[in-house]
Amino acid sequence: MEKTSKLGAYDANEIETRRYRWWMEQGYFKPSQGDSSYAIVMPPPNVTGILHLGHAMDMAMQDLLTRYQRMRGKRVLWMPGTDHAGIATQTRVESTMKKEEGLTRHDVGREAFIERVWAWKETYAEVIRSQIRRMGASCDWSRERFTMDPGLSAAVREVFVRLYEKGLIYRGNYIINWCPRCExxxxxxxxxxxxxxxxxxxxxxxxxxxxxxxxxxxxxxxxxxxxxxxxxxxxxxxxxxxxxxxxxxxxxxxxxxxxxxxxxxxxxxxxxxxxxxxxxxxxxxxxxxxxxxxxxxxxxxxxxxxxxxxxxxxxxxxxxxxxxxxxxxxxxxxxxxxxxxxxxxxxxxxxxxxWLSLQWFVRMEPLAKPAMDVVSSGALRFVPERFEKTYAHWLENIRDWCISRQLWWGHRIPAWHCSACGEITVSRENITVCGHCRSTEIEQDTDVLDTWFSSALWPFSTMGWPEQTEDLADFFPTQVLVTGFDIIYFWVARMVFTSLEFTGQSPFQDVLIHGLVRDAQGRKFSKSLGNGIDPMEVIERYSADALRFMLLTGAGPGQDMRFYEERVEAAQALVTKLWNASRFVMMNLDDAQTEEPDAAALKLADRYILSRLAATVSEVTLKLEAYEFAEAGKAIYEFFWNDFCDWYIELSKVSLYAEGESAADARVVTKRTLRTVLDQALRLLHPFMPFVTEEIWQTMPHDGETIMRAPWPSVRSFKQDDDAEQRMQYVMEIIRTLRTMRQELNLSPSKAIPLLIRPARKREADVCAAAAYLERLCNTSSLMIDPSIVAPDQCATGVLQDAELYVPLLGVIDLDVECARLEKERANLTFEVDRLVAKLANPSFVERAPDAVVAKEREKLVGYEKQRDQVDRELIRLRSVTE
Structure with a gap:
């Protein structure tokens, strides 16, 4: 097990490179023991060049699911691979040859040209691998596949022969799309x-x-x-x-x-x-x-x-x-x-x-109905559900599929034409004699198969079909396919009907559809617009963690998102916040301290943060199960940034920095709470930000080898504590009110001030119990809490429900400024009162809104009127002092 001694300066490039290499060396991406299997097959990128932001989003989504399910104790397989992309790759190689050598494919011949395409494939497949790794993808590279690997090529021939023997593949003259330049x-x-x-x-x-x-x-x-x-x-x-x-x-x-x-x-x-x-x-x-x-x-x-x-x-x-x-x-x-x-x-x-042309076709009508039935039966689900209509529309208006292409790069059609008898022989193996007349005057069909033909077999051919392999038994059918809406026709439906035809099962349970990544103006990225963004350059400027978080939280399922660099900066700010907060926690932890805090010894702030953790774990888990990555990410962000960093870390300093023997027990509880909450927050964030969370986790006292295999936070491990949250929210409102008063009075946060609090009697115990928190976070020189306190002369007043705050201002602030502040507050309260009075006087609202909603609005009105009355009394008192 690798450990680092401490958290030093944050260096994204060094950490991400080192961590990924370590994960690979340890074999953490391979399926481990688990109660059940969970599999995703990566939509194979074309070996035509580098990946774009759409690929980056696609990879981030799949990796999030993979890491999440791995932490849920599943035996996870994410199968990577690439697609030969027939015409796209052939065109790129032809263009390069023409530009660099002045040659066409016909100048070098079929065999030599195909060798050049294989060389291109090897170069760009490695580029693609490096980009996928840079994104942090935890796919099992030992199982990497390519659509023209020998095993997959054998599966392609097997499918072609079986369909031909069933009469579902035929040759005929039909209208097809024809490119006169590519021919x-x-x-x-x-x-x-x-x-x-x-x-x-x-x-x-x-x-x-x-x-x-x-x-x-x-x-x-x-x-x-x-x-x-x-x-x-x-x-x-x-x-x-x-x-x-x-x-x-x-x-x-x-x-x-x-x-x-x-x-x-x-x-x-x-x-x-x-x-x-x-x-x-x-x-x-x-x-x-x-x-x-x-x-x-x-x-x-x-x-x-x-x-x-x-x-x-x-x-x-x-x-x-x-x-x-x-x-x-x-x-x-x-x-x-x-x-x-x-x-x-x-x-x-x-x-x-x-163009009317003699081509090979798949007869689609017999294959389409089972593919429709699997959705209507619920065995296959689209997320969002609206894309089921897109899928159904294509299958309901199906035409026979032209599968032949007049190219050199691809799976050559396994059919041989006999010049002696004119018959065609289709075979799984290469043949030298006609299957009809035994003549040797035969020639293999020069066409290759449509790229989508081999891609349609991807979920099961990658696992060894037609052989009955262990992978096929363990991981097929897969759980989810993550893809774009634009290939529902061309790929998703074809995978479904081929899988049903040859395995009797749907290839996946869910199809998660994502939208497009567009530029800040809502335009597609394109060479002609010159608005392309290389995800690797974004990673170099920020980090893979930041880019991933931005892409995962940018839009809901099926929605397009706009790429704003400012949002990557905001995600990087979260990485920095995580790093710095972790450094603070680490500096205050004892070595190898992994115990959870004793529930009986928890203070109000400890109870509050553990309750917020419980709520966040529940919400994030529900959102991830529903593929609502953006909502899950936002929930984690709010918890970590606001609840943990802005509030609990500051509150924890009360116990951490307290002196005396009596404070020792409280320090232990606080340290354990800090470690527990940070540990659980890192686990929640890990599927979104794998690199920085692993680096920090390895520095902390922890059980296990890697956060990748640490158990996902359990909703049963922590309980929501409504009482603690309500009491803490009240204390936090006091602190926020005083901070607002400081800002309006132009009082520096570093300046200690006297503070008097007059709580409602029902709140007195809560405020007194939180006195130490108030002294630290309000930076008081003195603190008095008493429901019977009378507002002193020449003081600033803060009004909130169930409490008034007084800050004596003699020698601190100009009273005219305080009166102006109260006048402004009164105007705001009057606006709210008038708004609610008008709303509650509207019969349409009162009669149509639910009773609970109307009651809530009346309660708000009473509260605002009460606060305004308090402000009025304070204004009268201050004016009498200044007169």
Whole structure:
């Protein structure tokens, strides 16, 4: 067990580096013995670069839960790892090659390019590891996983084969998101939509019989050569007589039909739209319903193909301009301004093309229903609950999932095409002969799987599935997934249905959704805005503990938070407060003193702080169980800063610095109370601020090797003492009132003053019992407590319920100043009296508010009137003295 001799100067970087290394060396992050297991799988960061503030918040939340449950006696596993991030990583490596060497992936070939990507992965995976460690993440690094590890790759193949054998994976022509620059299919999350001012084009389509024409509206005239019909709504009276007629396709010799379909919005454009099944997902469905052909007019690189006739070979943008010129020449075009939402490739910003392509798909309908049922049954819970609607909406409107990508980096699809018989063989192992005709003329599919395919298996593939491992038996299903709302569609739902399909269980019990971290103006962090903040730089300026506390207390579940550096400074102030308060406690403790105070020997201040500790333990525990980290952190902050530091530490000095043999027993009780409360406060703070709490705890007398495995404070260990809290609050109100009087009279806190207190008789014993506290914290030169005291001449008066304070002012303060202060106090009291009188005279309030609320307001009114009467008497007395 490592111990430090004392707390010296606080050096965050040195402490955090040393403590994390020690934790690792001792193996504290590995699951230990416990009554039950608790597991979290880390959402794997992409190996594309460094982590951002969103990652930092995500890590802080998971580590808080991990450390909290570890202290609750659970056998905790937090599984770390990284994601290969197919297109994102490939694009970064390609860009680097082009910039540094002037090479493309095609210049070096598939095998050599993949070797370069693996080298990139190794570099950035280590960067990511170091950043996660710098945050204090207590994940089990001995179990670190990567989505393309051999074991996980085997799981990917196993899932692909099983789904294929069940008929849930198939190959077909469908509309997908296509990036002409990356030349690959994209998932919806990889398409960024931007609002822009564009045009809508009205094009004249002549009737084939020469009796008229129809004007259609489109935003994509370059796909005109793929038109196979013009559609109108069946109830649109303008076109009903034309349904079934033929139209001549402009700039071609083709004739296409006029059809009716409910899909058409009569209010859009002219109410007549062109149907291009190969270039629009809605048109694709219309075409399938009507048995229309599919004509793809675009090549992989975004140029028009032979179907475009004279425009073939032109880039789609150039072709659009040329086609529009040709239509204008025939007086067949009207161009109108129109607001558009244009999809761009997330990686290269190229405009994405809806494109008919032969791809691999997962048939989703059979998988979606169990994923919905697991939420409706309560087996899977979203926090906050409102995100269940987001999850359900996607599953209720499910489409088959395009899982193939035209990339080189990723899990290659385990399917082999035979040129001899034309069949496809799907296999768990690499094969050399066709499974149908035994020919050796086979070639593996060149596509790779969508990154989300392997990510969907993350909760169970990381634990060894399909093998029945000990980890799978002990830690699956996991307890909670911590993630952002933006990937509920793309990741959370897919993990749920794959887990249900292959393990029969939901992958986790709870899904904790957090919001985004935004800048101080509420904007997303982005390179284009130049507002990015590196969490590692924040840690270097302050500490990991401060950044963690700020991120954990910045917003409730599901809410976005704004990043203000001032809030990090405030969190660092708490670290400093904790350090300095601990130094004070340590200086006053005897070596190896771990006993708790004797309850029978407790003084009022001791009872008060132990009661506040009990209340705080209860509140913090309840809030953490409900994932309300911000509220839990604020409760700890208020207790430690206000109750412990501002009040109890100051009150404790009465016993600590008292002289004489009779004070020895009180000193022992106070020391034990100080140690007990600090020890418990450190435990409460540890999940939020692991580094500084461990460093301090190791300096204190304690049982056990590390605070990480120290038991969480028990609500049964300390009891709330309402009597002590009420009595202490009364004493504290006296002290606050006198401090206010000092401030208003411009009397320095260091100046000792005489103090007379006239308490109500029912409060006399409480005030007398607290005399020593009042003498120290009020810095009195003399103290008199008597319910029958008469206010002396020329004194300042403080009025509170059940007491009046008198400070003789002769030779201390100008009486005119004291009269002005009392006039100000009277004005404030009059405002409160008038406000409550008006409120209680309002029938709407009196009749509608609960009786207890009305009674409380009447009680307040009586109190304010009583205080005002006391002030009036004091003003009369002072004025008579000065006259």
């Amino acid at each position: 690959t299919a994209l998932s919806d999350i990889e398409v960024i939509h931007e609002e822009t001012q564009g045009s809508i084009y009205q094009i004249v389509y002549p009737l084939a019989d020469g009796t008229g024409h129809v004007v259609i509206a489109t935003t994509r005239p370059e796909t005109l050569f793929g038109d196979v019909a013009v559609a109108v709504h069946p109830d649109d009276e303008r076109y009903r007589h034309l349904i079934g007629k033929s139209l001549r396709l402009p700039l071609t010799d083709r004739v296409i039909p006029m059809i009716a379909d409910d899909y058409v919005d009569p209010a859009f454009g002219t109410g007549a739209v062109k149907i291009t099944p190969a270039h629009d997902p809605n048109d694709f469905e219309v075409g399938r319903r009507h048995g229309l052909p599919q004509i793809n007019v675009m090549n992989r690189d975004g140029t028009l193909n032979a179907h475009a006739g004279a425009f073939a070979g032109q880039d789609r943008r150039a072709a659009r301009a040329a086609i529009l010129d040709a239509l204008r020449a025939e007086n067949a075009l009207v161009e109108l301004p129109h607001q558009l939402s244009i999809g761009h490739c997330e990686r290269c910003s190229t405009v994405v093309e809806p």
